[in-house]
Amino acid sequence: MEATPIISFKNVNKIYDNGTVGLKDINFDIPRGEFLVVVGLSGAGKSTLLRTINRMHEITSGEIRIENEPISQYKGRSLRLLRRKIGMIFQNFNLVKRSSVAKNVLAGRVSYYPTWKSILSLFSAADKQKAVQSLQRVSLAEKLYARADELSGGQQQRVAIARTLMQDPKIILADEPIASLDPLTTKTVMDILKRLNQEDGITVIVNLHSVALARAYADRIVGLRAGEVVYDEPIGQVTEADLNRVYQTV
Numbered sequence: 001m002e003a004t005p006i007i008s009f010k011n012v013n014k015i016y017d018n019g020t021v022g023l024k025d026i027n028f029d030i031p032r033g034e035f036l037v038v039v040g041l042s043g044a045g046k047s048t049l050l051r052t053i054n055r056m057h058e059i060t061s062g063e064i065r066i067e068n069e070p071i072s073q074y075k076g077r078s079l080r081l082l083r084r085k086i087g088m089i090f091q092n093f094n095l096v097k098r099s100s101v102a103k104n105v106l107a108g109r110v111s112y113y114p115t116w117k118s119i120l121s122l123f124s125a126a127d128k129q130k131a132v133q134s135l136q137r138v139s140l141a142e143k144l145y146a147r148a149d150e151l152s153g154g155q156q157q158r159v160a161i162a163r164t165l166m167q168d169p170k171i172i173l174a175d176e177p178i179a180s181l182d183p184l185t186t187k188t189v190m191d192i193l194k195r196l197n198q199e200d201g202i203t204v205i206v207n208l209h210s211v212a213l214a215r216a217y218a219d220r221i222v223g224l225r226a227g228e229v230v231y232d233e234p235i236g237q238v239t240e241a242d243l244n245r246v247y248q249t250v
């Protein structure tokens with residue numbers, strides 16, 4: 001029997017308040033431990049798809065299950081617990097630029113603390129140690145006391161990854177994580193995501209424009225066009241002609 005998928009989309013639709021179709025009848029499962037890359041033109045719905053998984057965006061109809069639980073009704077504590085197991089990294093890194101790397105990384109742990117302790121930054125010695133270890137995973141331990149805005153873009157993205165590691169995530173969502181980076185730094189960041197996937201078994205879902213990168217890193221590629229899945233294949237079966245379908249504008 002096949003193991004339960006970690007994420008499952010069933011007949012998912014998303015229509016924005018202004019009538020724009022974000023997602024149209026999405027149906028697919030993501031097995032635990034997969035490195036999934038979502039490709040598509042700008043506006044195809046990649047960000048929308050990713051953000052429905054942690055409820056940054058609400059769906060209009062259908063069902064999303066995480067670890068076999070429907071998530072749409074989650075509120076309060078259940079929503080916090082859902083978001084704790086899902087790390088997210090963004091194109092623009094979303095760090096507090098004037099804060100230290102240490103503070104930025106520790107911020108990934110706040111969901112484990114009562115609000116008053118997190119406001120006062122009363123992190124335990126164990127969590128400070130964990131912050132150092134998270135930075136070691138992205139080869140940036142020496143930057144612990146640097147200010148975030150002293151770092152290069154690639155280094156900032158690695159800090160953002162270290163921050164998500166503080167959550168002990170089961171899933172990492174990466175929304176165009178390398179869009180602002182040069183080719184060498186891109187490789188460093190993608191290699192780190194791949195390593196976390198392979199060594200820690202974290203399910204990773206990455207939105208990318210680059211088909212070449214998708215082919216280099218993905219276990220499976222899903223192509224979106226105008227909110228619909230037009231392509232869904234394991235990497236071994238990916239062909240140039242199929243991928244071109246994703247990028248047809250008509």
Ligand SMILES: Nc1ncnc2c1ncn2[C@@H]1O[C@H](COP(=O)(O)OP(=O)(O)OP(=O)(O)O)[C@@H](O)[C@H]1O
Pocket residue numbers: 016017018020021022040041042043044045046047048049
């Ligand atoms: N808050 C919003 N309100 C209305 N429409 C939106 C909103 N956010 C996104 N859209 C629209 O939904 C569609 C999908 O957008 P989305 O950002 O998911 O695409 P994308 O594939 O991630 O694009 P990009 O590669 O440019 O980030 C687009 O037509 C977009 O204009």
